[in-house]
Amino acid sequence: MPAALPSIPHGGLSYRNGDPRQRLIVALDVSTAAAAQKIVAAVGDSALTYKVGMQLYTAEGPQVVRDLVASGRRVFLDLKYHDIPNTVGAAVGEAAKLGVSMLTVHSSGSGKMLRSAVEAAKTCPDLIVLAVTVLTSMDGSDLEKIGIRGTVEDSVVRLATIALANGCQGVVASAREASTLRAELGDAFAIVTPGVRPAGSKVGDQVRVVTPAEAIASGASYIVVGRPITEAADPAAEARAILGQISG
Ligand code: C5P
Numbered sequence: 001m002p003a004a005l006p007s008i009p010h011g012g013l014s015y016r017n018g019d020p021r022q023r024l025i026v027a028l029d030v031s032t033a034a035a036a037q038k039i040v041a042a043v044g045d046s047a048l049t050y051k052v053g054m055q056l057y058t059a060e061g062p063q064v065v066r067d068l069v070a071s072g073r074r075v076f077l078d079l080k081y082h083d084i085p086n087t088v089g090a091a092v093g094e095a096a097k098l099g100v101s102m103l104t105v106h107s108s109g110s111g112k113m114l115r116s117a118v119e120a121a122k123t124c125p126d127l128i129v130l131a132v133t134v135l136t137s138m139d140g141s142d143l144e145k146i147g148i149r150g151t152v153e154d155s156v157v158r159l160a161t162i163a164l165a166n167g168c169q170g171v172v173a174s175a176r177e178a179s180t181l182r183a184e185l186g187d188a189f190a191i192v193t194p195g196v197r198p199a200g201s202k203v204g205d206q207v208r209v210v211t212p213a214e215a216i217a218s219g220a221s222y223i224v225v226g227r228p229i230t231e232a233a234d235p236a237a238e239a240r241a242i243l244g245q246i247s248g
Pocket residue numbers: 027029051053135136137172174194195196204206224225226227228
């Protein structure tokens with residue numbers, strides 16, 4: 001069974017002393033459990049943690065999570081909860097029962113909602129609650145239309161500050177946001193960074209991409225990589241190449 005996720009240093013570069021697999025999360029953005037299992041089998045022991053998001057969870061439900069956990073994998077349940085505190089707390093309680101290691105909530109749901117999520121997660125000491133700040137699909141004019149003034153960066157820092165003040169153990173952030181968040185808020189929290197592409201791979205629909213090494217250097221604790229691994233001819237080799245890039 002892999003070691004618990006929180007053993008990973010949140011910031012800095014101390015990953016160099018550890019197993020780089022602790023930092024890699026493979027996104028299972030597929031619509032069937034069979035397709036997910038095929039990827040997990042192909043990756044083998046080159047990754048320890050898998051992200052289950054809305055697509056796979058909506059298609060297959062909690063059993064896909066239970067099966068991953070039962071097989072010794074860690075699960076990052078990325079359902080971005082955002083509802084009244086009581087409902088979010090109850091959902092986090094159910095996620096904790098599934099045995100997930102990380103999950104996401106929207107920081108904009110308010111401090112009360114975040115505290116309810118964090119409280120519910122305490123039933124499972126190794127479960128990390130991560131806050132989503134501003135979706136990277138949104139820009140300044142989108143924020144303005146919903147009544148939020150200031151730059152996207154201001155909102156990211158403000159929402160991350162609220163998340164940490166209310167007990168969340170980390171945030172999801174692009175590499176660019178990660179360096180700002182480390183500069184403003186320090187090292188004592190986890191940053192999970194998607195939009196990562198190994199040098200030389202297809203960019204796909206990700207607009208701003210960084211390499212694994214750049215993401216870690218920007219302050220990411222964990223990187224999320226989907227299609228470069230899941231659509232590779234040899235997913236295990238691709239995962240190993242990424243691990244090499246973050247330990248080299
Ligand atoms: O296949 P790819 O590596 O682009 O997958 C990235 C994963 O990270 C997807 O599951 C996507 O939903 C998620 N994500 C992202 N950008 C964000 C937040 C999450 O790509 N800003």
